[in-house]
Amino acid sequence: MPVIQKMNVYRAVSTLSKPISDATHDISQIAFYVVELELDNGVTGEGYLLSFHYSPQAITGALNDLRDAVIGFECYETAKLSAAIERETEYFGNNGLLKWALATVNVAMWDAWGKTLKQPIWKLLGASTHKVPVYGSGGWLSYSDQELIDEVSDYKARGFGAVKIKVGTPESKGGIECDIMRLRKVREVVGNKLNIMMDANQGMNVPDAIKLSTLAADINIHWFxxxxxxxxxxGYQLIRQKTGIALAMxxxxxxxxxxxxLIARNALDLWQPDIIRIGGVEAWRQSALIAHAHNIPVLPHYYKDYDVPLLCTVPNFYGCESFDWIDGIIDNKMRVENGEAWAREGAGWGFTFLKQHLQEL
Structure with a gap:
């Protein structure tokens, strides 16, 4: 069986990189870390994590600590590697950046295993579909009104059935009244047939979230x-009880x-696992099945390149989030048409980062 011989780490910056802001963060750069695993059969597997501009030394250090640890593992031994690394890192805590690093390696191992078997991940895991609904994400608080209108207009023109925008504008910049104004502008642009969602990025308190949900009722917000x-x-339980708005988290x-x-409190309508934070493919699927057991659909966070294939393998898929951030630095961008995203047909995850955009670390 193919064995991991070497691990390489790279950093890449999106060709669409520009400063953006939400309710809790000012983001100066859209950047990624890419793990490449070389196997003794000549196959390579890749995984990436979204980093923005945060903690470059800490992220690099967490990834570098795994370089020697992965050597000698067979590429399908994802669970065995996770157990070994989690024992080793327990002293400092398995959650946080250490889990990010391990999950990125997990994703790269799945890519290598799929390429070794010459099959896409979604076929290896047993798929019930090959495409899922997709929504256009963005609507950053740093956008001007025109930038906001241009973005949602573009999503509508491309056939998206839903758009998500940021809320949680600071009081100094208009607060909830500004949020409502932005939501109304979006509704005017996209019409009544498209769903609108709003995202506060943990930036509100209970009274303000209830107030915003109430004031936005006539705009027909799909979920918060x-x-x-x-x-x-x-707090989530109270918002849902007081307003009836669907909550995603x-x-x-x-x-x-x-x-x-959240399930115990009846305080969740859509489950949004982040494949890198939660620990990789197996943990993502486990969380999806727990949600399924309680009739909660899955709508993952950010990583459509991994989420679309995985959503094709679970019964409770709802859709995925779409950004175009890596499209300019990979060899095979995902097909997104008429509000749906197609799982790639290529082996593994079906795409590779272009070497000219990778800075070796």
């Missing part, structure tokens, strides 16, 4: 993502406990 800090389970989670807490 992360209105509160992700550990405020009682999960991108900040490193394990299944928050999902269980």
């Amino acid at each position: 993502e992360e209105p509160l800090p992700h550990t405020d389970f009682a 999960g991108e900040r989670e490193y394990d299944m406990e928050p999902l269980k807490q």
